[in-house]
Amino acid sequence: NAGVTQTPKFRILKIGQSMTLQCTQDMNHNYMYWYRQDPGMGLKLIYYSVGAGITDKGEVPNGYNVSRSTTEDFPLRLELAAPSQTSVYFCASSHRLTGNNQPQHFGDGTRLSIL
């Protein structure tokens, strides 16, 4: 079990460029999430998905898009990179069981700088 795998680990983008942050999990989890982590701000939810074909906005969705075509994959797309999107991005997943009290499993993060 690899768990939650994020690629790339690091990336530098120019303002206005686009890119996709990849996230895949091999635990057959229904729920997947994208967070960004800024200094002193904790983890902020960007988008989440409760299953293939279903996505929803979190707290800070502006400037991002997601898709969930399979259970395993949940890519995050930046269309027009802006300096405000410089951050560390974490993907997470969790299992849907009775009671829904399952912890989230996190990937190792993608450090993204927009210059």
Add this chain to the structure above:
Amino acid sequence: ILNVEQSPQSLHVQEGDSTNFTCSFPSSNFYALHWYRWETAKSPEALFVMTLNGDEKKKGRISATLNTKEGYSYLYIKGSQPEDSATYLCAQRGHFGNEKLTFGTGTRLTIIP
């Protein structure tokens, strides 16, 4: 929106001492409280998921308690070791947020050898 607050923001503890810190959350709309341990340059790892008022969970030297009526949870570390140095995050899930968690900003713990 749920506001989850953690205190203190940072903490330095001598090796061997015990310590504790707090997570406060709105008691209304409570469903579950999560604790995560986050080492520098790594990803957050789940410690506990707690749901019942009065619940207490333990993993080795780390334990947590939950008071849903007054809206707080304590995390305790007994006999701190250098490997306990990390940021400890708590997160609340409300009833009407599906699986969404609202995270606090964390308590950064440094153990002084």
